[in-house]
Amino acid sequence: xxxxxxxxxxxxxxxxxxxxxxxxxxxxxxxxxxxxxxxxxxxxxxxxxxxxxxxxxxxxxxxxxxxxxxxxxxxxxxxxxxxxxxxxxxxxxxxxxxxxxxxxxxxxxxxxxxxxxxxxxxxxxxxxxxxxxxxxxxxxxxxxxxxxxxxxxxxxxxxxxxxxxxxxxxxxxxxxxxxxxxxxxxxxxxxxxxxxxxxxxxxxxxxxxxxxxxxxxxxxxxxxxxxxxxxxxxxxxxxxxxxxxxxxxxxxxxxxxxxxxxxxxxxxxxxxxxxxxxxxxxxxxxxxxxxxxxxxxxxxxxxxxxxxxxxxxxxxxxxxxxxxxxxxxxxxxxxxxxxxxxxxxxxxxxxxxxxxxxxxxxxxxxxxxxxxxxxxxxxxxxxxxxxxxxxxxxxxxxxxxxxxxxxxxxxxxxxxxxxxxxxxxxxxxxxxxxxxxxxxxxxxxxxxxxxxxxxxxxxxxxxxxxxxxxxxxxxxxxxxxxxxxxxxxxxxxxxxxxxxxxxxxxxxxxxxxxxxxxxxxxxxxxxxx
Numbered sequence: 001x002x003x004x005x006x007x008x009x010x011x012x013x014x015x016x017x018x019x020x021x022x023x024x025x026x027x028x029x030x031x032x033x034x035x036x037x038x039x040x041x042x043x044x045x046x047x048x049x050x051x052x053x054x055x056x057x058x059x060x061x062x063x064x065x066x067x068x069x070x071x072x073x074x075x076x077x078x079x080x081x082x083x084x085x086x087x088x089x090x091x092x093x094x095x096x097x098x099x100x101x102x103x104x105x106x107x108x109x110x111x112x113x114x115x116x117x118x119x120x121x122x123x124x125x126x127x128x129x130x131x132x133x134x135x136x137x138x139x140x141x142x143x144x145x146x147x148x149x150x151x152x153x154x155x156x157x158x159x160x161x162x163x164x165x166x167x168x169x170x171x172x173x174x175x176x177x178x179x180x181x182x183x184x185x186x187x188x189x190x191x192x193x194x195x196x197x198x199x200x201x202x203x204x205x206x207x208x209x210x211x212x213x214x215x216x217x218x219x220x221x222x223x224x225x226x227x228x229x230x231x232x233x234x235x236x237x238x239x240x241x242x243x244x245x246x247x248x249x250x251x252x253x254x255x256x257x258x259x260x261x262x263x264x265x266x267x268x269x270x271x272x273x274x275x276x277x278x279x280x281x282x283x284x285x286x287x288x289x290x291x292x293x294x295x296x297x298x299x300x301x302x303x304x305x306x307x308x309x310x311x312x313x314x315x316x317x318x319x320x321x322x323x324x325x326x327x328x329x330x331x332x333x334x335x336x337x338x339x340x341x342x343x344x345x346x347x348x349x350x351x352x353x354x355x356x357x358x359x360x361x362x363x364x365x366x367x368x369x370x371x372x373x374x375x376x377x378x379x380x381x382x383x384x385x386x387x388x389x390x391x392x393x394x395x396x397x398x399x400x401x402x403x404x405x406x407x408x409x410x411x412x413x414x415x416x417x418x419x420x421x422x423x424x425x426x427x428x429x430x431x432x433x434x435x436x437x438x439x440x441x442x443x444x445x446x447x448x449x450x451x452x453x454x455x456x457x458x459x460x461x462x463x464x465x466x467x468x469x470x471x472x473x474x475x476x477x478x479x480x481x482x483x484x485x486x487x488x489x490x491x492x493x494x495x496x497x498x499x500x501x502x503x504x505x506x507x508x509x510x511x512x513x514x515x516x517x518x519x520x521x522x523x524x525x526x527x528x529x
Contacts, residue, residue, distance in 0.1 A: 042174040042421050044136075045138070045139075045177075046135045046137065047135050047136075048424070049386075051349075051387060052386040052387060054342055054349070060353060063295055063346070067296075068302075069105075070254070071103040072102060072103065072104060072105055074254065075095075075100050076300070076303050077100055077256070079099055080261040080262060082265065083264075086307070088101075089310075108303070108306050111305075111309040112302060112305050112309065115308070115316075115317050116133070116314060117134070118132065118133035118136075118357065119242060119273070120132065121273055121316075122231065122243045123209045123231075123243075124207050124231045128178075128209065129209070130177050130178060132273075132391060133390055137389065137392070138177045138391045139176055140176070140177065140393045141176050141179045141394075141397060142180060142395070142397030142398045143183060143393060143394060144180075144185065145185065145402060145405035146403060147400070147403055147404040148166070148184040148405045149399070149404050150407040150408060150489065157187055158184035159184075159187065160186040160201075163183060163186040163198065164205060165496060166397065166410065167183065167205045167206055168205055168499040169410055170208070171208065171499065171501075172495045172499050173396075173414050173495070175396075175414055175421060176208075176414070177209075178208050178210065178211075178245075179209075179210045179211060180393050180395075182213075183405045186198065190524075192523060192524035192525055192526070192527045193520050195212070195524075196516045196519055199223055199226045200226065200512055200513075203229070203504070204501070204504055205501060206502065209243065211246060212227075212244055214248060214259055214266075215259050217262050217266055220246070220263055220267060222525075224238075224267075224270060224272065226515065227244040230512065232505055232507070242271055243272070244267070244272045245273035245275060246267050246272070246274055247320070247393070248304055250303075250304060252279055252280050252286060252296065253296055254296070254299070254300065256307075264307055264308055264311060267315075268315035269311050271316065272316070274317045276300075276317060278300035278322065278323075279322050280293045280297045281323070281326050282324070282326070282343075284333075290339050290346075293323045293343065294346055294350075297322075301321070305354075317356065318357045319350065319358050320359040321358065322360070323340070323344075324363070325337055325340065332365070335365045335380065335401060336380045337379070338379075340379070341380075342383075344380070344384050344389070345386060348384075348387030348388040348389060349387075352388060359389070360391075361394045362381055362398065362413065362417075363380050363394060364377045364380065364399065364401075366399055366400070367399065369409055373409055374412065381417075381420055385424070395417055396414050396417065398413075407488075407489070410492060411492050412467060412484065414466065415465055415466040415468075418463065418466070419463060419465070438451050438453035441453070466487075466491060
């Protein structure tokens with residue numbers, strides 16, 4: 001039985017004192033956990049909950065049919081002659097003297113059947129390898145922000161020092177399964193060689209799967225070689241073990257530009273991962289109705305997915321959805337909205353209809369770490385969890401509609417992602433968890449604080465948040481009334497202090513350095529500045 005007597009009459013004050021001590025202890029425990037709440041329990045997540053279906057079977061087919069009508073009757077502008085040639089050879093109708101290509105619906109439907117339902121992305125550390133598709137859930141760091149921010153430095157242009165810090169944070173927390181792209185664009189590195197330095201940093205500072213930008217053939221080729229060197233394998237083995245991914249964005253509405261198409265050719269031909277993602281903001285680059293925006297998203301996604309299979313049947317590809325709305329007063333993008341949620345859930349239904357892994361995002365449009373940042377991200381996470389997202393880009397650190405990577409928001413997101421992971425953990429209903437012995441032990445009117453059942457489990461019984469402050473008002477006031485912003489600011493610095501660089505084979509590091517140095521001596525890639 002417990003050391004605390006069941007409260008009754010004169011014993012009530014003692015019990016209240018015990019409750020006060022427990023509240024204070026909970027606050028101290030939360031403070032301790034904030035220094036780093038990571039662990040291998042957050043790898044290899046599986047989402048087994050029933051997925052929400054916002055579209056009826058008929059409306060799902062209506063969107064599918066309308067999308068194929070768009071590709072048949074209107075078509076896509078394809079801004080790369082080689083891609084048009086490949087499409088024509090596969091049976092598409094290329095308008096002579098034009099960039100317009102139209103696709104028979106039967107051709108699209110046949111090609112997408114070759115896309116794998118599941119596949120594996122291989123990391124240089126096999127323990128960090130991730131499974132894509134099915135019920136698997138993979139979180140990737142924020143990517144491609146031009147600005148970076150923390151409380152001390154404010155909002156500033158991307159630079160290599162902050163780039164490296166964000167990469168280290170991605171390595172530190174196991175809930176971040178892969179990096180995304182460059183978490184922030186380091187503009188203090190010349191664009192001609194930026195990809196060489198950044199990808200080298202990704203290999204050295206993390207042991208997780210990483211991304212390459214499709215910004216021209218040579219950048220793709222350099223990235224493929226860097227990924228191969230990092231894993232210490234042959235290119236032949238890499239072709240059987242996808243180790244690199246790229247995001248291909250259509251230039252909505254209804255265009256695929258040259259670098260994106262070249263990226264599909266270089267990556268799919270080598271069996272590397274393509275994430276085909278239209279960026280369809282309703283009312284701007286897509287119809288103002290969410291249904292119309294979904295039709296356009298689906299048409300563009302299916303066109304890109306089909307092209308990956310024209311390049312190489314069976315090449316791994318994901319169906320990407322990024323439909324949201326704009327503020328019709330200002331034209332600014334809005335995220336984490338009810339409209340975004342509907343689009344995310346509907347996108348999941350479409351991806352499942354085609355049997356293709358689904359990529360979506362954790363988004364918000366907040367300009368600082370405030371309630372808006374939290375509730376818009378919570379809405380996004382709710383939608384992508386219910387909608388069956390498999391690969392979640394921008395999972396941690398995204399603010400200002402993607403313009404800024406925030407150190408403090410990264411920590412807030414890590415906490416929220418871990419809460420999602422805990423929520424998705426199946427409820428234990430084993431005989432031991434049903435706790436009949438504990439109920440018999442306590443009986444009516446008792447309490448469970450001191451039972452053997454509780455004492456054996458109390459340290460790990462519940463999730464311990466990184467940022468929540470559970471101290472009572474008086475204790476919190478005595479501590480200076482710290483905010484979530486304060487806790488997140490301190491925590492990201494503690495995580496950087498605790499960061500441990502993963503081991504890299506010395507021979508691989510030497511080969512990597514030699515490759516980067518040689519490519520730099522050749523001038524990297526041509527730029528116009």
